[in-house]
Amino acid sequence: MLYDDEDLGGHEPGQQQNQKTDEDGGSSESDNNLYESSEPEREDWQDEIDTEKDWDMKIVGVEVANGDEIYYEARWPGWSRSDGTTNTYHHKNDPSIKGLTRDWDNARQKKIKNLIGKVKKSNDDTALGIEIWPDNDVMSSNTRYRAQLFDEKLAITEGRLNRKRNSAVRVEYDLGEGLEREMLRLLKKEIGEEETRKMLKEYNDDEESDDDDGKDTDNEDGDNDNDENQDDRSVQRRTRSETASSRTRSTAPSTSNSASISRAQSTISSGPSGLSRSQLKNVSNARSIPRIPQAQGSVGQVKLSAPGPSSSLIPPGRSAFSPAPPSSFGPQVSRKIPPASPLHSSPTTSSSTFSTGLASSRSPASTVHTTPPPPSSSLFLSSTSHSASTTRTRTSSISKKPWATSPMTKLPTKIGSSAVSFSNPSLPTSSSSSFSSSSSSKPLSIMSSTFASSLSSMSTVSTPTVGRSTSALSFSGSETLPKHTIPILADSIPLGAAESRPMKALPHRKTQTQIQTFNIETTSTTASTTSKPTLSHNSRTRTKITTTSAETVRDGLGSKSRASTDSMNLDTNQNNVVELGEDDPRVKPNRKGKTRETRSRLQLLSLAWTEAAAQVGAASITFVNEVDEEDGPPGVGLDTDSREGEFTYLEAKPKTHLQELLEPPDPGMFLQCGCGAESDRDVDMDINDDIYIEMLFGGTESDLDTPKGKGKAKETSDSGHIPTLQNVCDVSSLCGCQGISELVDKAGNHIRAYTDEGLFKFTSRSNPRIEVIECNQYCKCTLYECSNRVAQRPRSIPVEIFKTEKNQGRGWGVRCAEQNVKRGTVLGCYTGELIHRQTANELEGEYGTYVFDLDGRDPAEDDEESDPNLQMYSIDARKCGNWTRFLNHSCLPNLAVYTAVLDTIPEQNIPRLVFFALEDILKGTEMTVDYHAGNPLPKKGKARKWEEMRPQGTSECFCGAKRCRGWV
Numbered sequence: 001m002l003y004d005d006e007d008l009g010g011h012e013p014g015q016q017q018n019q020k021t022d023e024d025g026g027s028s029e030s031d032n033n034l035y036e037s038s039e040p041e042r043e044d045w046q047d048e049i050d051t052e053k054d055w056d057m058k059i060v061g062v063e064v065a066n067g068d069e070i071y072y073e074a075r076w077p078g079w080s081r082s083d084g085t086t087n088t089y090h091h092k093n094d095p096s097i098k099g100l101t102r103d104w105d106n107a108r109q110k111k112i113k114n115l116i117g118k119v120k121k122s123n124d125d126t127a128l129g130i131e132i133w134p135d136n137d138v139m140s141s142n143t144r145y146r147a148q149l150f151d152e153k154l155a156i157t158e159g160r161l162n163r164k165r166n167s168a169v170r171v172e173y174d175l176g177e178g179l180e181r182e183m184l185r186l187l188k189k190e191i192g193e194e195e196t197r198k199m200l201k202e203y204n205d206d207e208e209s210d211d212d213d214g215k216d217t218d219n220e221d222g223d224n225d226n227d228e229n230q231d232d233r234s235v236q237r238r239t240r241s242e243t244a245s246s247r248t249r250s251t252a253p254s255t256s257n258s259a260s261i262s263r264a265q266s267t268i269s270s271g272p273s274g275l276s277r278s279q280l281k282n283v284s285n286a287r288s289i290p291r292i293p294q295a296q297g298s299v300g301q302v303k304l305s306a307p308g309p310s311s312s313l314i315p316p317g318r319s320a321f322s323p324a325p326p327s328s329f330g331p332q333v334s335r336k337i338p339p340a341s342p343l344h345s346s347p348t349t350s351s352s353t354f355s356t357g358l359a360s361s362r363s364p365a366s367t368v369h370t371t372p373p374p375p376s377s378s379l380f381l382s383s384t385s386h387s388a389s390t391t392r393t394r395t396s397s398i399s400k401k402p403w404a405t406s407p408m409t410k411l412p413t414k415i416g417s418s419a420v421s422f423s424n425p426s427l428p429t430s431s432s433s434s435f436s437s438s439s440s441s442k443p444l445s446i447m448s449s450t451f452a453s454s455l456s457s458m459s460t461v462s463t464p465t466v467g468r469s470t471s472a473l474s475f476s477g478s479e480t481l482p483k484h485t486i487p488i489l490a491d492s493i494p495l496g497a498a499e500s501r502p503m504k505a506l507p508h509r510k511t512q513t514q515i516q517t518f519n520i521e522t523t524s525t526t527a528s529t530t531s532k533p534t535l536s537h538n539s540r541t542r543t544k545i546t547t548t549s550a551e552t553v554r555d556g557l558g559s560k561s562r563a564s565t566d567s568m569n570l571d572t573n574q575n576n577v578v579e580l581g582e583d584d585p586r587v588k589p590n591r592k593g594k595t596r597e598t599r600s601r602l603q604l605l606s607l608a609w610t611e612a613a614a615q616v617g618a619a620s621i622t623f624v625n626e627v628d629e630e631d632g633p634p635g636v637g638l639d640t641d642s643r644e645g646e647f648t649y650l651e652a653k654p655k656t657h658l659q660e661l662l663e664p665p666d667p668g669m670f671l672q673c674g675c676g677a678e679s680d681r682d683v684d685m686d687i688n689d690d691i692y693i694e695m696l697f698g699g700t701e702s703d704l705d706t707p708k709g710k711g712k713a714k715e716t717s718d719s720g721h722i723p724t725l726q727n728v729c730d731v732s733s734l735c736g737c738q739g740i741s742e743l744v745d746k747a748g749n750h751i752r753a754y755t756d757e758g759l760f761k762f763t764s765r766s767n768p769r770i771e772v773i774e775c776n777q778y779c780k781c782t783l784y785e786c787s788n789r790v791a792q793r794p795r796s797i798p799v800e801i802f803k804t805e806k807n808q809g810r811g812w813g814v815r816c817a818e819q820n821v822k823r824g825t826v827l828g829c830y831t832g833e834l835i836h837r838q839t840a841n842e843l844e845g846e847y848g849t850y851v852f853d854l855d856g857r858d859p860a861e862d863d864e865e866s867d868p869n870l871q872m873y874s875i876d877a878r879k880c881g882n883w884t885r886f887l888n889h890s891c892l893p894n895l896a897v898y899t900a901v902l903d904t905i906p907e908q909n910i911p912r913l914v915f916f917a918l919e920d921i922l923k924g925t926e927m928t929v930d931y932h933a934g935n936p937l938p939k940k941g942k943a944r945k946w947e948e949m950r951p952q953g954t955s956e957c958f959c960g961a962k963r964c965r966g967w968v
């Protein structure tokens with residue numbers, strides 16, 4: 001790069017340098033070939049260009065690659081690559097540039113001589129940035145070249161910044177100026193205002209003189225291309241500026257930031273040392289270290305590192321900084337074809353420029369795009385943090401707290417009680433979640449193994465007090481739990497889809513986002529007087545877990561959210577065994593005093609099932625035994641899915657033995673209503689096309705009151721709604737799905753199965769089993785906006801599975817412990833294994849009580865139109881099922897079932913069995929169903945004694961009904 005006078009005498013500089021190295025250092029040429037250059041990529045675009053056209057071309061620069069390979073850089077005005085670059089690189093022996101380099105070489109030599117003359121006159125070999133480097137220092141020469149290039153470019157960019165030549169440059173540096181301001185602020189803080197002001201002045205003076213030098217040099221050369229070059233620079237800058245801003249948006253470091261930070265760094269380093277930039281260059285050169293000025297003393301703690309030429313981040317031979325346009329004093333020529341074949345992109349190996357004080361960079365723009373400069377650490381961190389926050393919020397909708405990134409950050413805590421926010425980011429997709437708590441007296445952790453791996457950071461603050469301690473903790477992100485937490489629930493029940501999910505795995509175009517927040521309040525009480533963790537036998541922790549579930553379901557055009565909150569108390573002793581508190585109203589004193597295991601299993605079941613329910617957006621499920629020691633229903637495990645024969649929670653995961661039925665029918669076979677669709681009406685409007693279309697395109701209220709066409713319904717009798725694009729499912733005669741429903745009023749008009757509140761309308765005990773055709777995933781309507789989708793929504797009523805009174809012998813039952821249930825409330829679907837009706841019929845006695853027949857359509861009973869080959873099925877909940885399999889029989893039930901076609905086609909005859917409230921049910925009342933509802937007792941006239949009427953073999957069921965038919 002830098003040569004004395006003799007070096008310029010007609011030799012190629014690169015060759016000369018090598019010769020000198022050989023002589024001085026005694027090393028052979030091959031020894032110096034430290035870099036093996038790879039073959040540059042060849043550009044293949046000649047087919048796309050006009051080979052007949054005269055293309056302007058001029059040599060604008062030269063580079064040395066591999067120490068001795070000379071490449072000329074040519075510019076082709078009027079031609080550019082798709083990335084905006086216009087320059088090509090040609091080996092000096094490339095015939096396509098033969099004869100074109102002479103003028104450029106002459107001009108370059110003249111310029112260099114001028115500069116050297118200046119240096120000699122000023123007797124300061126650093127005045128123009130020209131430094132004589134030892135030739136035999138092969139290893140660090142690249143570092144120096146890059147450092148020099150960096151300084152040269154820095155000077156140019158600083159000059160531009162000061163001159164504010166055009167708005168594009170301003171845009172590019174806006175962010176940099178912000179950083180610069182910040183740097184100044186820090187400087188003032190570190191060294192005081194006065195010192196900072198002095199430093200700035202010195203720096204600006206220095207810079208001005210550099211600028212002036214640059215101008216002089218241009219003028220000396222009489223380079224009348226200067227203005228044109230400046231324009232080109234602006235264009236190029238603007239391009240890069242755009243690139244930079246897009247990177248900023250995507251949180252990648254931007255080129256412009258780096259440039260500005262560099263400048264600020266220079267400012268810092270020159271000030272305290274009292275040296276000018278030129279002097280600093282000397283100092284750093286003398287140390288043979290990269291010449292990026294190093295911040296010193298206390299100022300160094302500012303930690304905004306200059307991007308500098310880092311060999312690990314900048315590819316050999318290229319600066320990470322944007323290439324300044326070439327200094328143009330080369331000849332302008334015309335050539336027939338732009339870069340003649342073979343064309344090379346820029347050399348990829350180490351290179352240097354024959355530049356002087358007014359440096360030119362030869363890196364094509366593509367280099368800039370692919371090699372962003374190293375960012376300022378602070379800027380990068382903040383970008384990353386922002387990105388993480390965005391991601392976390394998006395995936396889990398858990399607001400990111402600033403402290404969540406640091407496991408050591410302390411949280412505010414109150415003595416006596418502490419609020420703990422527990423976010424579970426894995427809920428939407430993972431199979432389980434966890435609860436964890438830690439206090440000064442004893443750590444507690446209940447978690448599932450799958451979630452443990454996704455817990456990110458945990459902040460724990462303990463405030464030890466005598467006899468009472470509080471703890472606060474928070475989770476977010478995705479790291480592992482700290483060692484001191486002890487998992488006591490290794491696995492949880494596997495879960496997946498929604499509570500009322502289809503029995504068949506059908507393709508969904510719905511997307512569901514579930515958000516769940518656990519608020520845990522932990523109060524620790526210990527008899528110990530030390531605040532350290534203790535093994536005190538009297539210590540107890542009570543944790544109140546409030547589970548808030550929220551679900552957003554997007555389906556077609558809309559989305560709907562619902563939320564539910566449940567809470568439970570969880571007590572643990574010092575061994576982390578979960579216990580119900582003695583004062584828990586749900587626990588009655590145990591006669592034998594052995595309560596620990598009983599209670600802990602019940603609690604674990606509660607946690608696991610509630611967690612499972614929450615996963616699908618359903619309300620809590622609690623297991624309670626207030627009557628004896630049984631630790632929960634038999635066969636109910638925590639990881640029941642993996643243990644054959646054990647009871648599996650199926651609200652989320654329907655099982656079937658009939659694998660072939662899992663094949664989903666073709667989507668085209670589904671009824672699909674277009675209700676709510678604003679466009680894209682490619683759906684089958686079925687019998688209501690004419691009315692529907694009229695509605696969509698200018699229909700009026702009176703059109704509805706006096707319906708035309710085949711719908712024939714006066715729908716106001718059904719809902720009173722004026723259909724809109726959003727709620728048109730309210731009008732069953734207009735909804736393509738309900739058009740085939742058998743639900744009609746006395747006048748024969750189609751009517752909806754549900755009220756606007758989502759209550760099932762047909763609650764008369766004398767009603768036969770009703771089939772409802774709900775809208776499905778192929779409809780345009782959405783889950784929560786559609787009034788014809790109720791059974792497919794997650795359960796909103798919390799349920800309690802409790803041990804019934806011993807003398808009644810009904811085992812475990814279900815009650816609504818937390819709230820009253822309104823008549824018509826839809827509670828959930830019966831789940832289990834799908835079996836053929838024939839198989840079900842073979843089950844005898846008690847086994848049969850766990851099997852519900854899917855009485856969608858019975859070919860034996862149906863009219864001539866029904867398919868005689870129609871299969872009949874039943875749901876067997878002996879081995880698996882959901883909470884509904886605990887529903888006991890009563891001859892006077894408060895629940896009943898209807899069938900709903902949700903996710904199958906009616907012809908499959910696999911509807912869902914849906915439980916609803918026949919009457920208002922008071923909180924705490926057991927919910928029951930009539931096992932024989934579909935099979936009324938034969939009427940034998942007026943029996944004198946009910947016992948005579950009851951079918952043989954049936955047992956009295958303690959239902960209290962006068963005419964109890966028994967549960968089996």
Ligand SMILES: C[S@@+](CC[C@H](N)C(=O)[O-])C[C@H]1O[C@@H](n2cnc3c(N)ncnc32)[C@H](O)[C@@H]1O
Pocket residue numbers: 633808809810811812813846847849850885886887888889890956957958959966967
């Ligand atoms: C579907 S399960 C109900 C849940 C069952 N109680 C349990 O603990 O698993 C049906 C079984 O519950 C019992 N059961 C249901 N209703 C009953 C009633 N009214 N009287 C006595 N036992 C009943 C019978 O043992 C029957 O086989």
